[in-house]
Amino acid sequence: MAEMSALSRKLIQNMAETLSKQVKHFNKTETECLIRLFNTLLGEKTESKATHGLDRGKFRNILHSTFGLTDDMIMDRVFRTFDKDNDSSLSVKEWIEGLAVFLRGTLDEKIKFCFVVYDLNGDGYISREEMFHMLKNSLIKQLTEEDPDEGIKDLVEIVLKKMDYDHDSRISFSDFSNAVRDENLLLEAFGPCLPDLKSIQAFEQHAFQDTSRT
Template structure:
């Protein structure tokens, strides 16, 4: 990428990915190109495909649930073209790593709303909780325990009592109790992995 193009891209991304400064945006663009060229033939458009992105989520940020990784990919992939562009990468990481509570509530809701209809239904909760809970060998029917958990969750978070969570339900529940932000499975990096990523990625800016 030419210096001029890098400059233009950086200037534009500093405005849209507002949690990073100019130097940090440059580091993220360079990292993106390193990751994308490592696994692409040189004639393809520079982007991260689903597998490459899932690998980053898994190895760098410790996200292990297949369904959640897939949903995080979709949350980053704003134009739905099945790959992550450099703009989607930097803007996505801005929220993923440093988002405000408001931004993280929107992001987590988008991840958990599996069919994109604006609600988290009983079925969606069941799927996600079933994946994220450890199965107890002694249980006769582990599904029963998950159904109970779904009901308990609805009781706590479903403010308008319509049997599903709207964005407003989810937002109110999380504002009342921040721990509910990742109620249906970890889709944000823990502090340790996000700090390690930032230290490594922004190493040169930290040394200035």
């Protein structure tokens, strides 16, 4: 058993060595901690293989309980944004690459991340319909009007006026990027899809708590 544990430790260290060179924002020790956390979430007994992926359900639980995201549609889109090869589960590399942007991304990286989350059909634009859908989802609880749809349609027009720089009635990546650079608060204009500072600190404290001992 001790041999197995030493072997699995070595495998994790080797994997961390490789991944920390490929992924920005985490050093080798932090990467190792994230691999261990990934294995724990998977329920791996030996910690030796991180070949199985993290499924949507487990990942959504983390988004909800650890990072406070509540919108089902947005959580689903965050999962898809992490899941680069689109195989409905997260590999350890996708997990670490995704968290690098999610927790410590530069403004550029976060703009790209949020745009991909909000571009529901992946066509490179956020359309009026997509805006309506997301805003309705995130605001419906707060609206008390008889016909909330009208209020949301008005809001879509306001957002378009502010973010549609080339006036083609939809938001391209370039529009989104320019708008967010002019006004950072627009980064999560269509619903929270990034963790707040408090959640990030709590997660990192938990995930990296044993780094001082390594």
